[in-house]
Amino acid sequence: MAKQPPRRPKLAVWKFASCDGCQLTLLDCEDELLEVAGHLTIAYFLEASRATLKGPYDLSLVEGSITTPDDAKRIQRIRRQSRTLVTIGACATAGGIQALRNFADVDDYVRQVYPRPEFIRTLPRSTPIRDHVRVDFELKGCPISRHQLLEVIAAFLAGRRPSIPEVSQCMECKRHGTPCVMVTRGLPCLGPVTQAGCGNLCPPLGRACYGCFGPMETPNTASLAGWFAASGTDSAAIRDLFRTYNAAAPAFRRESEAQARTTSSHADDA
Amino acid sequence: MRTHTSQAADRPAAAVIGDDGLDALIRALTEAGRRVLAPTEHAGAITIGDINGLADLPRGRGDVQAPGRYRLTETEDAGWFAHGPTAEGWKRFLYPPEECVWRAEAKGASWREEPTTTDDADSADTLALLGVRACDLAAVAVLDRVLGPEGAADPRYRARRERAVIVAVDCARPGGTCFCASMGTGPGAGDRYDLRLTPLADDPGSRFLVRAGSAAGADLLARLPARPADDAALAAAEATLNAAGQAMGRAMPADAEARLKRNLEHPRWNETAERCLTCGNCTSVCPTCFCSEVEDRSSLDGRRAERWRLWDSCFSVRFSYLHGGSVRESGAARYRQWITHKLAWWHDQFGTSGCVGCGRCITWCPVGIDITEEVAALPATAAAVPA
Structure with a gap:
């Protein structure tokens, strides 16, 4: 993170292709929100206020992925105005659920959805912010964790590195005392290849991890997918497990493509 | 006590x-x-x-x-x-x-x-x-x-x-x-x-x-x-x-310590790493794995600071981070570190094995890696190290 600037640094929150859930996490900080506002000047945050201040900004939080030619230009302008730029959420860090288009022909979608497709200017792929500009820190999650967002802001204000573990979701299950749903129930769970941080939301409710926080630091997706297959999950279902909010994160994309090849070779055999 | x-x-x-x-x-x-x-x-x-x-x-x-x-x-x-x-x-x-x-x-x-x-x-x-x-x-x-x-x-x-x-x-x-x-x-x-x-x-x-x-x-x-x-x-x-x-479901080879110490470069480490998820389940359920990290937390206003001890795992990359990078980048290096510490170096460090035979690391490994099988797979005598 950049060195702490003098008084009341200016905060900006930017939106690209996304659902707004991650920037709402900032408003959702309730108890801490006034404290955040006390230490940062909220200079640009349209979800919170129409009043905006001109740049440059000390800290920019960027939500959403790049899906249009205009946005590809806009992120360049934002980067130039931002001393520190932090991307927040699965869209900004991995391309989001809308990156499912990356596995298809976007023109087909446009023709099916819009009566006048010639008005639509869109890019063939949804891409994370780091594919376009330098990013100082990536905060993963769909949506991001409120606790982790505050840690990133506190670290920025203190001029230290944020402490955001990149270990597996399994570590959260074990710290919380949640018995493994793979082991006790045979569920195909993405926890072992997914980064911790959500607060262990699903497994305590008996649901396997969806992978909302994207790949952990060293994801061995091939081994996990092999175990799913040996336990009776077919390759199409395994492919779909890896194709959700972080479908275009490289580790998940490669595994879903490998599963798709298996699926189509099975289809050829049939 | x-x-x-x-x-x-x-x-x-x-x-x-x-x-x-x-x-x-x-x-x-x-x-x-x-x-x-x-x-x-x-x-x-x-x-x-x-x-x-x-x-x-x-x-x-x-x-x-x-x-x-x-x-x-x-x-x-x-x-x-x-x-x-x-x-x-x-x-x-x-x-x-x-x-x-x-x-x-x-x-x-x-x-x-x-x-x-x-x-x-x-x-x-x-x-x-x-x-x-x-x-x-x-x-x-x-x-x-x-x-x-x-x-x-x-x-x-x-x-x-x-x-x-x-x-x-x-x-x-x-x-x-x-x-x-x-x-x-x-x-x-x-x-x-x-x-x-x-x-x-x-x-x-x-x-x-x-x-x-x-x-x-x-x-x-x-x-x-x-x-x-x-x-x-x-x-x-x-x-x-x-x-x-x-009625024990499994047995650990009696010469586990020697087998591990003699086979530090065995090809088995890479084979196991293909299966190992480096997820840290084994170290978390192990009743003797004690490794922890300390994390410093500061409040938004910088006027309060806390130091927390958190369970860590030798399967995380950060665990062996020294200046310039992690010492154990590969899964093979991390699995080897865990099992050799548990069954071999522990004797040198604490005078006992670190393993008590509870079998939890086997049951709770999401892909079923078996610590007894891994030791048994190593030759009892010094392996010929492949070039």
Whole structure:
């Protein structure tokens, strides 16, 4: 993170292709929100206020992925105005659920959805912010964790590195005392290849991890997918497990493509 | 640690209790103001939790354990402690996964240290650990060496440990991934217990031979409805342990330490790494894995700071981060680090094996990697190192 600037640094929150859930996490900080506002000047945050201040900004939080030619230009302008730029959420860090288009022909979608497709200017792929500009820190999650967002802001204000573990979701299950749903129930769970941080939301409710926080630091997706297959999950279902909010994160994309090849070779055999 | 005596002089060496004795035992521990922890059923597994009475103990519940697989079952006799190793051991309660170890607040231009909730030994929970298996008791002995006065002397661990009463329950039904017999840690409890219960072979679920291992244990025993143990009861307890010793699902090769030390460059490490998820489940469920990291946290205004100790794992990249990068980048290097520390370097460091044969790392590995199989796969003599 950049060195702490003098008084009341200016905060900006930017939106690209996304659902707004991650920037709402900032408003959702309730108890801490006034404290955040006390230490940062909220200079640009349209979800919170129409009043905006001109740049440059000390800290920019960027939500959403790049899906249009205009946005590809806009992120360049934002980067130039931002001393520190932090991307927040699965869209900004991995391309989001809308990156499912990356596995298809976007023109087909446009023709099916819009009566006048010639008005639509869109890019063939949804891409994370780091594919376009330098990013100082990536905060993963769909949506991001409120606790982790505050840690990133506190670290920025203190001029230290944020402490955001990149270990597996399994570590959260074990710290919380949640018995493994793979082991006790045979569920195909993405926890072992997914980064911790959500607060262990699903497994305590008996649901396997969806992978909302994207790949952990060293994801061995091939081994996990092999175990799913040996336990009776077919390759199409395994492919779909890896194709959700972080479908275009490289580790998940490669595994879903490998599963798709298996699926189509099975289809050829049939 | 507490002074342990072989038996209190004026009391019988052993007694037999039934349901009413077990009930009275839990009552006595609760009435003494202790937090009673015991096996409980939770989310499809038997794991350690708080109990308020006998009714909270699982009855007639067993389990089937295999690599990467755990299922609860009904057992034929409707007794207590019919299960194999619990989903996790007692580490969580003696050495919690997250603990604030230091706290300070800015006062004017200087800082003042503030107490954490666990600084004061009197504020630590007074625990009663009920149903501790032999493997887990051996694990407590290992942790005592690492974190107790003989080792790093973690004051919070010591406070909890010194105040805890331990009621061991010998194992009548080892699980499919158990191998304590080959580690010399079970199925009968060794030392460091206050009371030791051994299920009687003719009625393993509801009648127990009870032996005291400390003055505190003898005092407890004196308060229980019990009858003196006769020869038949002693024989029935022995029969339980003999049968359990024969029923181990697995065995660790006796020369594990030498095999590992001789095969540090064996191709097996890369083969295992293809399966290993580096997820850290094994180290988390291991009752002796003690590695932790410290994390410093600061408030938004920078006027409060805290230092937390958190469970860590040698499977994380950051674990071996030194200036410039991590020492163990590959999964192979990390798996090798874990198993060689556990089974080989631990002897050099602490004078014992770090493994107690509970088999949890086998059951709870999401892809079923088996520590006994990994050691057995290494040649007993020095391997020819491939070029």
